[in-house]
Structures are given as C-alpha cells and as structure tokens.
Amino acid sequence: MGRPPSSAKDGVKKGPWDAEEDKKLVDFISKHGPGCWISLPKLAGLNRCGKSCRLRWINYLRPDIKRGNFTAEEEQQILRLHAILGNKWSAIAMQLPGRTDNEIKNYWNTHLKKRLIRMGYDPMTHEPRTDLMACLRILAMSNNGLNDLLNHNPLDVNAVKLDYLKQILQSTDAGAPNLVSSISTPLLKGSPLLNSLPQLENQQASFSMGATSNLHLQPLHHPITTALSASPMDLQIDPQATFPPSLDSMPFDGTAAGLSCGFFQGDNLVENISAAWDFESASDFVPSFISDADTPVSNPGDVRSSSSLHCGGGASGRSSPWTEILFDHSIIQ
C-alpha cells in the first residue's frame, strides 16, 4: 500500500533542524500556508523531506504551540482522556489547545505512565493491577513467614478488596451501582460481611465516585470498610461469620494492594508498599499519600465538597478516579 516513505530518498537531510531551516520553513508557510508538504521543501529551498517539514511545523514551529510545562489541569485532562481514548494522542491533543500529539505522547511516556505504574495502576486500563498475587509470592520468597499466609487463601482476599475497589471506581455520578450484586468474588457471596455492604451503598450520596474526595472519609467510618481495612491485630470477626481462616490472618494493612507498587521498586519493596497503599490509614481505599499534608486536601479528615473535585469532563464516563488528586504528590513525582 502506498509508497515508500519519502525519508528513504537519498540526499535528504535528517536530524535536528537548525535556525536557518526553521526560518525558511516559517517564512514559506507564513506566505503560502501549510499546503502540499511533498512539494514544500523544494519550493522553500529546504533539503528536507516533506514529512520532516510537516513534523517540524506541527510539533515545533506552529505559532499557536504552547511551550513550557504541563499544568496540573492539563495533566488531569490527559489522564481523563487517556482513560477514555487510550493512545489516541491526536484525539487527546485536540482537547488541549496548543499542545501537540507528540508532546502529549512524550509527556505520557516519560511522566504520567511511570506514575501510574509506580502507583500500581495499569497505565492502559487505569485500573489497579491485578497481578498482586505474583508480587505476594515474590515477597513471600524472601519472607517465609508470609508463606503460611499465602498457602491459605490470600488471593480470594485480595480479589475481594480489588473487586470492591473496582466497583467503587466504576461508579458514576448517577449513583453507585449495586456493589453487592456486582461483586464477582465467590468468596464473600452471601457472607455477613458482604450482606452489610448495602448499608454502605446507602451512603453513596457521600460515597459516589462523582465526588472522588468523599472516598477519603466515608468508607473509613463504616464498619464494613473498617473491617476490610483492619490489620490482623485489630480485626474483629463476627462469630457468626463463615470466613475462610485466611481472612482474619491476612494482613489487611495495605500490604497486598501496595505490592504492585513495590514490585517495581526492587529492594525497597515493603517500604514502598506502605508508602503507596495503606488501607489501615485514614485514607482507606486511596493511596495513603493522598491525605498527606502537602496535597491539595486542605482538611484531609473532612468530607470535601464534591463540586470542587468533581471529575467533570462530560465525556469522561469512565475516567480514572485518582487522577484529580494523586499526581501532585511528591511521592509520585
């Protein structure tokens, strides 16, 4: 299909553009406009292929290009759009005036993608990574004490947490979905723990993901989420409950959820885990650093106004719920 890339032609300069070439290109386009790129180099007196001229103009010389660092708003917009559009950089760029697809792509690959990975999110799906079990096993290899835990049924426990978290994340402004019915993990189907979840859902007015920040507080004070987030030392199991033995022995202190972060941190695995995810802390269901003092959260213990942090963006039916609040924290910079 088509023809060989024009850059394959011999005698055409490649590599960085110099000031003289830039001037020739700008002068020509300012007189004639960005017309036929194939014939432009010859007409403009440039020893470049048309493709290279087009790229140079679009990505660098265009007068409406916005230079400089991306703002926090732009970051959030990129994250939201990427959650919807994926790697459709040109489509994302259309929503960010003055930014080019190449610039956004570069920024994504060098900053945002890495942050998501460090946080334990799949940069493509914007959802928590589900390979936690593999991480747990790696950790267990260096910690025989964890082997016993792993040999019980920790995967189910992790799945419960991730499942529930996933449902919360996918809730919309229109109201939280039925979390109980949508939980797929067989482990807790019909369990007293799960049966109590509707109470939590009834609080969705302050728990909906439409108000991302509400997650900071509301789940924390609910008995169910308190139980989910309790450490093995303080978890009180209902005597009527029929949990597998692993549930009350599983370290529900964020270890599991944080592992995917630590997985990328080599020797500092455990430390980074606790830094990234801390279900035992006051920021239940969100990475612990969200409630740190240097975040935009002025009063981390309070339920914040949903309007101030609403995800917005009418098209963002399924955007990443973290994006508004996570990325300005030093731990992921």
Place this chain on the structure above:
DNA sequence: AAGCGTCCCAACCGCAGGTTG
C-alpha cells in the same frame, strides 16, 4: 574533572487510510 547511567524530547520510521487519476 571525569566517567557513567538515566532522563527527556525532537525527530524518525513504518504503517494505515483517504484521495486522485
């Protein structure tokens, strides 16, 4: 100061899709 590794981004490459004759 030198060497080394990592980061970042401008530019390149290959491909797909639309247009034209």
Place this chain on the structure above:
DNA sequence: GCAACCTGCGGTTGGGACGCT
C-alpha cells in the same frame, strides 16, 4: 477496481542534558 500519491498517526530511537559517584 487498482495503483500511486499524500497525509496523519502512533511507536520508537538517538543524542543532548542532567545528576550521581
């Protein structure tokens, strides 16, 4: 319908900048 032409897109890369030892 077909092939050549042209544009646009997304993935990848090369090398300069920067930081660390």
